[in-house]
Amino acid sequence: MxxxxxxxxxxxxxxxxxxxxxxxxxxxxxxxxxxxxxxxxxxxxxxxxxxxxxxxxxxxxxxxxxxxxxxxxxxxxxxxxxxxxxxxxxxxxxxxxxxxxxxxxxxxxxxxxxxxxxxxxxxxxxxxxxxxxxxxxxxxxxxxxxxxxxxxxxxxxxxxxxxxxxxxxxxxxxxxxxxxxxxxxxxxxxxxxxxxxxxxxxxxxxxxxxxxxxxxxxxKHVLSKRKEVKISLFLCDVDGTLTDGGMYYSENGDELKKFNTRDGMGFQLLREVGIKTGIITSENTKIVENRAKKLKVDFLYQGKRDGGKLAVTKDICEQLGITLDEVAYIGDDINCMELLEAVGVKACPADAYEEVKAIPDIHIMTRKGGDGCVREFINHIL
Incomplete structure (x- = not known):
């Protein structure tokens, strides 16, 4: 039965x-x-x-x-x-x-x-x-x-x-x-x-x-009974997360990326409550550097490094004196998976790679990359 x-x-x-x-x-x-x-x-x-x-x-x-x-x-x-x-x-x-x-x-x-x-x-x-x-x-x-x-x-x-x-x-x-x-x-x-x-x-x-x-x-009656997760650091990927994953080129061959302004406001909201922020990406471009300055993030890591994104995050945690359980991260592809599996709170855009969506306890946003999914995750955290 x-x-x-x-x-x-x-x-x-x-x-x-x-x-x-x-x-x-x-x-x-x-x-x-x-x-x-x-x-x-x-x-x-x-x-x-x-x-x-x-x-x-x-x-x-x-x-x-x-x-x-x-x-x-x-x-x-x-x-x-x-x-x-x-x-x-x-x-x-x-x-x-x-x-x-x-x-x-x-x-x-x-x-x-x-x-x-x-x-x-x-x-x-x-x-x-x-x-x-x-x-x-x-x-x-x-x-x-x-x-x-x-x-x-x-x-x-x-x-x-x-x-x-x-x-x-x-x-x-x-x-x-x-x-x-x-x-x-x-x-x-x-x-x-x-x-x-x-x-x-x-x-x-x-x-x-x-x-x-x-x-x-x-x-009031349900979520308040659950153990509160302390978030001290918010990190996110760029391509496919802060952007729609598209690569745009001008007639002169300049690479362009489209960001969402609502995501930018989310970073400001995190900063106002004292949560450190950062961007970790495998690419290395001046565009991302400029966007990071605009967002006033505390940490920017570009380019491939030994140990990948997880090793970078561990270094940041050591600097801040926190653990991976206090980190929130949103990413969309297989190069994000190791870090997503390790952090305390994890999320991905609605159009993330299927293997990413299958990670246990991951929050799948209703918005796609570049369409405000980062802001949606930030709202969830706050």
Whole structure:
């Protein structure tokens, strides 16, 4: 018997285009749930069901071990298709055994953590319920349209500490057996149990305002619990990172490069908070020297050196009295890989070499080289 986590993500969101891969707190939205599930030992497989090439590329570019992409049919990816329809489509396609546990997970609830999946699956494993849904406790007072109060006596208004509230479905995830889903055609059936989640997980992302609210809640309730990584030094590559990788030549044979001004502002923001900056490139040009002066970087290393970029970075760390764990680096090609694998925080542009994207724990930016990917990474750090 296996436990399958199923995440349906369409490419056709109307209110927020491609919201499932839009950066949420520095990471594509769908990746938050995927990574929480990857860390959950009770989950055997994670299936991302999508109709979008872009969503598939984002998911497969990560180094996930349990996660696979399923290309859902166009019929079950339209605006009128139900979530149950794509669940049933996949169950029939994969010919899942009837005793398998099937957990529907909503990417629009990014504050769901590994502990929530683990606890709910543990409850389900006791066999007391046929299916489980997630809820939060709501302490609002509700009224009927006929002017009668629904969940309290307005003549004796209770204080919050004396009010038990009401359980509200938050849509984070649902657990059932394959057999039950096939028989009922529904995510829930039989004797239904409730797994109560924290009140801050009540909101799902549907409209742009939800995005702003949930990013703030994510920082306060989830990210604040994680160990803070101290960054003392920011380094980046040039060709394919600060530039688009193109090589332009004038009629006189002069080589030209195109840089992005927003990346330049990012270096200023780092400088303002006391983070040292540097550029490391295998090329050796006056253009890069001039750009480095403009950016006011603390360190510039050009040309091939013994030991490559990693050796250069170790020298800088020794000068500053810091470790590689305190270094953030963004690069795009195979000559960046050794350094990327060694530093504390690593990133690459959206169009980086595929082997670079496969480096564990690397942050893959949504922007390409020369298109503001360095600024995007800097924003993530700050």
């Amino acid at each position: 296996k436990t399958i986590a199923f995440i349906p993500v369409r490419g056709g969101s109307k209110s927020i285009p491609l919201k499932n891969i839009k950066p949420f707190c520095g990471k594509p939205l769908v990746c938050w749930n995927i990574e929480a599930l990857e860390d959950c030992p009770e989950v055997d497989e994670v299936i991302v069901a999508t109709d979008s090439d872009k969503i598939e590329r984002v998911v497969t570019s990560q180094s996930y071990k349990k996660t696979k992409v399923y290309r859902r049919s166009a019929e079950n990816a339209c605006d009128t298709a139900s979530t149950e329809s794509v669940m049933l489509e996949y169950i029939h396609y994969a010919q899942l055994p009837s005793d398998d546990i099937f957990m529907l997970v909503q990417a629009t609830s990014p504050l769901t953590e590994t502990v929530h999946f683990t606890e709910a699956l543990t409850v389900y494993g006791k066999g007391e319920y046929d299916s489980i849904l997630t809820c939060v406790r709501n302490y609002r007072f509700f009224w009927n349209e006929d002017g009668t109060s629904m969940n309290y006596d307005y003549r004796n208004r209770p204080r919050r500490q004396n009010f038990s509230g009401m359980l509200m479905e938050n849509g984070a995830f649902y657990i059932n057996k394959v057999r039950n889903i096939l028989e009922s055609g529904n995510r829930l059936s039989g004797h239904i149990g409730i797994y109560e989640m924290p009140e801050y997980t009540a909101t799902e992302i549907d409209e742009p305002d939800d995005w702003v609210v949930l990013e703030n809640l994510m920082r």
